Amino acid sequence: MGWRRLALALALLVWAQFPAGGQTSPSQQTNAERDKTTPLAPRMVTDEVGRHVEIPQPVRRIVSLAPNVTEMIYALGAESRLVGDSDACDYPPDAQKKTKVGGPFTPNLEQIVALKPDLVLIAANSGNRRETADALDLLHIPTYATNAFTIEDILKSIVDLGDVIGATEQARTVTASMRAKMDQLRTKLADTKPAHVLFVIWQEPLISIGRNTFLADALRLAGAESIIDTRQDWPHVNMEEVVHLQPEYLVFAPDHSSEMATHLAALRSTPGWRDLKAVQENRVAVVSDAINRPAPRLIDAVVELARQLHPEAFANAPCGGGASHANGKAR
Amino acid sequence: MRTLTLNRLLWICGALLAVLFVVVVLALKVGAVPISMTDLAWNLVRVIVGRDTQLSSEYGLIIFGLRLPRIVLGIFVGAALSVSGAGFQALLRNPLADPYVLGVSSGGSFGAILALIFLPYMPLVTPLAAFVAATATVAMVFFLGRRQGQLDNTTLLLAGVITNSFFSAVIIFLMTTLKGGEDRGMLYWLMGDLSTPLAASVRWMFGLGLIIGIGAIYTTAADLNLITMGEREAMHLGVDVTRVKLVVYVSASLLTGLAVSVSGAIGFVGLLVPHAMRLLFGSDYRVLIPTSAIGGAIAVVVADTLARKVVAPTELPVGAVLAIFGAPFFLYLLRRRLA
Numbered sequence: 243m244g245w246r247r248l249a250l251a252l253a254l255l256v257w258a259q260f261p262a263g264g265q266t267s268p269s270q271q272t273n274a275e276r277d278k279t280t281p282l283a284p285r286m287v288t289d290e291v292g293r294h295v296e297i298p299q300p301v302r303r304i305v306s307l308a309p310n311v312t313e314m315i316y317a318l319g320a321e322s323r324l325v326g327d328s329d330a331c332d333y334p335p336d337a338q339k340k341t342k343v344g345g346p347f348t349p350n351l352e353q354i355v356a357l358k359p360d361l362v363l364i365a366a367n368s369g370n371r372r373e374t375a376d377a378l379d380l381l382h383i384p385t386y387a388t389n390a391f392t393i394e395d396i397l398k399s400i401v402d403l404g405d406v407i408g409a410t411e412q413a414r415t416v417t418a419s420m421r422a423k424m425d426q427l428r429t430k431l432a433d434t435k436p437a438h439v440l441f442v443i444w445q446e447p448l449i450s451i452g453r454n455t456f457l458a459d460a461l462r463l464a465g466a467e468s469i470i471d472t473r474q475d476w477p478h479v480n481m482e483e484v485v486h487l488q489p490e491y492l493v494f495a496p497d498h499s500s501e502m503a504t505h506l507a508a509l510r511s512t513p514g515w516r517d518l519k520a521v522q523e524n525r526v527a528v529v530s531d532a533i534n535r536p537a538p539r540l541i542d543a544v545v546e547l548a549r550q551l552h553p554e555a556f557a558n559a560p561c562g563g564g565a566s567h568a569n570g571k572a573r
Numbered sequence: 574m575r576t577l578t579l580n581r582l583l584w585i586c587g588a589l590l591a592v593l594f595v596v597v598v599l600a601l602k603v604g605a606v607p608i609s610m611t612d613l614a615w616n617l618v619r620v621i622v623g624r625d626t627q628l629s630s631e632y633g634l635i636i637f638g639l640r641l642p643r644i645v646l647g648i649f650v651g652a653a654l655s656v657s658g659a660g661f662q663a664l665l666r667n668p669l670a671d672p673y674v675l676g677v678s679s680g681g682s683f684g685a686i687l688a689l690i691f692l693p694y695m696p697l698v699t700p701l702a703a704f705v706a707a708t709a710t711v712a713m714v715f716f717l718g719r720r721q722g723q724l725d726n727t728t729l730l731l732a733g734v735i736t737n738s739f740f741s742a743v744i745i746f747l748m749t750t751l752k753g754g755e756d757r758g759m760l761y762w763l764m765g766d767l768s769t770p771l772a773a774s775v776r777w778m779f780g781l782g783l784i785i786g787i788g789a790i791y792t793t794a795a796d797l798n799l800i801t802m803g804e805r806e807a808m809h810l811g812v813d814v815t816r817v818k819l820v821v822y823v824s825a826s827l828l829t830g831l832a833v834s835v836s837g838a839i840g841f842v843g844l845l846v847p848h849a850m851r852l853l854f855g856s857d858y859r860v861l862i863p864t865s866a867i868g869g870a871i872a873v874v875v876a877d878t879l880a881r882k883v884v885a886p887t888e889l890p891v892g893a894v895l896a897i898f899g900a901p902f903f904l905y906l907l908r909r910r911l912a
Contacts, residue, residue, distance in 0.1 A: 329887070343886055344605075348768070350886035352635050356606040373769045380770050381638045478749060 287406060290389040290399065291366045293375065297384055298360045301407045305357055307349050307374065308365030311388060312337050313537035314400055315363070317416050318409040326357045330369065333532075333539075346370050351377055361386060361407065365536070367475075390536040392459040397421070400538065416538055423541045424463060427548055430555045431465040437551045439466045439527070440479075440489040440520075443534075448479045456536045464548040465555075466491070481514035491551055492520050493527045495534055495543070502528050527551055577857055585854055589867040593648075596871050600644050600878040605885040606635055642770040646835060647877045647891075648870040649779055650767070651842055652787065653832040655869025657825035658843025659850075659861055660790045663797040664821050665726045671843035672829035675729075676736030678840065680710025681833030682763055683740045686747055700775065700834035707830030710736060715822060765839035765892040767877050775835070782831045787866055789824040793817045794858040801856070841895045842869050845903050852906045872899065 282299035289295050305326040306312040312331035315324050326341040328349060341357060344350040346369035354362060362378055364370040366389040378385040386406055388399045397417045404413020441457060443449040450470045451457045458468055469487040470479055496502050506526055509515040520526065527550040533543035549556050602613050612632050620637065654672060661670040672678050684706020688699045714736050718729025744763065771779065796817045799807035808814050832839070850864040873891065876898065880889040 345887050348888045350605045350881075350888065351639050351768070352604050352606045353886045355631050355634050355639065358631055377769050380772065381634060474750065 284384075285406075287386070287402075289387045290395075290402070291372070291375075291387045293379075293385075293387060295384050295386050297386070297406055299408075301361045303357065303359045304361050304363060304407065305343060305354055305359040306331060306363045307343070307346050307370050308363070308388075309333065309337075309346070309369070310535040310537040311363045311365050311403070313535060313539060314388075314403055315407075317400070317538045318404050318407065318412045320407055320409050320412075323407070325359060326354065328369075333535075349374060351381070354378070354383070355381060359383060363388070363403070365389070367391070388536075390456050391454055392456055393424070393463060393540070394459075396456060396536045396540065399536070420538055420541045423545060427463065427545055431548060431552060434465050434552045434555050436462070436465055436467040437490045438469050438487075439491040439493050439551070440469055440484055440487075441493045441495075443476060448481060448484070449476055450479045451475070452477055456540075457533070460533060460540060460544050461493075461547075464544045465552050466493070466547070485514060485517050488518065489520050491525045491527050492518070493529065493547065495529050495531045497531050499528060499530070577859055582860055582863070585860060586863050586867065589864060589871070593867055593871050593874070596874050596878075597644055597648075600647075600874050601636055601640050603878055603882050604635070604640060605881065608632055608636065639770065642776075643767055643877065644874055645776070646767050646771055647873040649783055650832045650836045650839060651846070651869035651871070651873030652866040653783055653828040653869075654839065654842040655846035655850075655865040655872075656787050656790055656862055657828040657832075659847035659858070659865045660797075660821045660825035660828075661843070662847055663801055663858060664818055664825070665730055666801055667726060667730055668848065669844070670730065670733075671840075672825070672832075673838070673840045673843060674737065675711075675733035676714055676740060677707050677710055677733075677826060677829040678833055678838040679737050679740040679744065680713075681707030681830055682838045683744055684709075685834070685837070686744055690747065697772075697775065703834035704830040707833050708826055710740070711822065711826035711830075763838055764890040765837045767836050767873075767880075767891055768888060771835060779831055779835060782827060786824045786828040786831070787862065789820055790828075791859075791862050793820050794862055797821070797858040801858075836891075839873070839892045839895065841892065841899055842872055845895070845899045846872055849903060849906055852909075 284296045284298045287295055287297055302323060303325045304315065304320065304323050306315055306324060307328045309328070309331045312324070312327045313333055315321055316334050316337065321336065324337075324340055326343045327337055328346040329342050329344060330346050331337045331340070341353075343353040343357070346365075349370075351374075362383055362385040364375055364385060364387045366372060366375075366387040370387075372387075375385045375387055386403075388403065390396045390399050397420060400417050400420075401413045404410050404416075439461060441451045441461060443451060443457075451461075451468055452470070452472045452475045453468070454473060455475050461468055469484070469489045470477060494502065494505075496505070506521075506524075509521050515521050527547055529547045529550070530539075530543045532539035533547065598613075601617075602608060602610065613636065616633050616636050619633075658671040661672065661675060662668060664670070681703040685699050685703035687706070688702035692698045692702075714729065714732045717732035717736070718725060720728050796807065796812045799810055799812050800814060800817060804814050829843075846869045847861060847865045850861055850868050854860050854864055872895065876894040877891045879898070880891045880894045883889060883894075
């Protein structure tokens with residue numbers, strides 16, 4: 243019977259992807275090995291939250307549950323192996339066309355299983371739950387968690403991820419280009435004083451960033467310093483405190499930048515906000531929401547922010563276009 | 574009260590078990606990934622025949638790795654919460670009593686969240702902490718609810734309500750002052766969640782605890798019937814009221830602690846199901862306890878199936894589904910009874 247043979251073939255296919263020593267018994271393993279042309283032993287790696295993961299080699303079918311990880315996969319040129327991603331994975335636009343497995347926070351395990359991934363990627367600190375990884379462990383689906391708290395962490399995540407999925411070279415290229423941009427920016431900002439800013443994650447209630455987040459690190463790179471200094475990652479901030487500290491700049495990273503103008507106009511008449519000199523004097527930096535994602539694009543958003551906070555440092559360049567900066571400023 | 578015969582009890586339970594069976598089969602079939610009845614039947618047969626080495630096909634993994642464990646968890650949690658609800662209602666002679674109202678659920682959640690903060694990501698620690706905290710909360714409420722050495726129903730209920738508010742507030746406090754992004758995981762813990770499968774070892778412990786808890790409450794069923802008429806009267810009829818109360822209280826807490834430790838705080842079942850069963854089959858505790866167990870299982874499995882299916886591939890919190898569909902159903906039963 244056809245369907246029976248098909249199911250058997252599927253079963254064998256999945257076995258072939260399974261790490262050895264799991265549920266596979268020796269006899270079945272030899273079957274699987276006979277089916278495959280180049281059987282490689284799975285690799286043991288430790289992911290960024292300290293879990294031990296057995297990565298099958300090579301990695302052929304990837305499911306990403308976090309938007310920043312999806313962006314990394316595309317940057318590493320491995321998008322053809324990405325068979326599914328989360329509802330929140332919207333960049334690059336092609337990522338929206340991948341099979342969706344639900345929200346990053348409540349992904350549908352059935353949908354993930356149905357995609358027969360040999361590796362699921364999550365971001366422990368941005369939107370995914372540890373419980374999801376545990377549940378996938380019980381199903382013997384290898385799950386690798388990234389977890390970045392600084393820009394260096396992000397670079398390391400990209401290198402490690404490249405290593406795990408077999409895109410080491412691409413990872414090196416991506417991080418080298420990011421580092422080049424970072425060095426350039428640091429040179430430009432060498433003589434500037436850090437601007438005191440309030441990074442507005444959410445306005446109502448006001449949520450800003452803590453000192454241990456990658457965003458605080460991104461601000462440091464952009465020649466800025468958050469006025470909020472707390473060990474909580476996403477603190478609810480009292481407006482009184484903000485009025486008292488009087489940030490030099492407000493930083494917004496809206497999803498829809500088109501609505502920002504009306505939004506800023508509204509701030510001028512909102513109690514609390516209208517008492518901020520930054521609002522009165524229109525010292526508001528609006529950057530792409532790419533800054534909210536620990537992924538390669540973050541660096542571009544940081545440059546964009548630095549340009550708004552320290553226009554004087556960029557004044558020497560011949561014109562305002564980004565391209566002119568790529569090889570400008572010979573030392 | 575109708576006289577109870579063994580025959581009637583078996584008929585009622587048999588009918589409910591049949592409903593539960595149908596519900597389980599439907600719950601196995603329905604989900605984000607469509608599975609045809611043939612595939613389902615074939616996979617079931619294969620397991621029954623014992624050839625479960627072929628489970629690695631993705632249907633097998635979805636049915637037996639994801640749906641069945643989740644359904645079993647739903648059955649356990651539903652039975653535990655309903656029976657403990659029925660127990661608390663008899664104990665306090667108050668139709669509003671349920672694990673939620675008595676603060677046991679939020680006490681358990683509090684324990685789980687403490688564990689998530691201080692011992693994050695250690696397997697088994699979170700459910701264990703939830704269980705210990707739920708039982709400790711019960712002991713505390715029990716202690717606070719005494720008046721002149723006697724367990725006073727009103728005081729106990731009040732103590733429970735206050736404890737509940739207190740722990741809810743502490744949980745909010747912990748979540749606001751918390752360090753990282755983990756707080757959203759905790760929020761889910763508060764809403765009740767069946768999506769994380771149980772490890773096999775926990776499943777056995779849970780099953781054993783469930784049987785012991787329900788069994789212990791069932792041994793007091795005849796006495797509970799008398800106690801609901803009045804404690805003094807029961808005492809005159811030879812019921813050891815203090816002992817019965819203690820057994821029911823400890824067992825109901827054990828059951829609630831177990832449920833909270835694996836699924837977070839799922840509300841409404843403990844209140845709704847025993848009342849529905851009372852309206853359907855009468856208030857004889859010898860019938861009420863087994864029917865509540867099965868009815869609770871049915872209610873939670875149905876609600877969880879809807880939670881999985883309605884907005885698939887995203888999921889709803891099972892507690893919300895229970896309230897949305899349970900409340901109108903409950904009101905319908907109530908009106909029909911009055912008519």
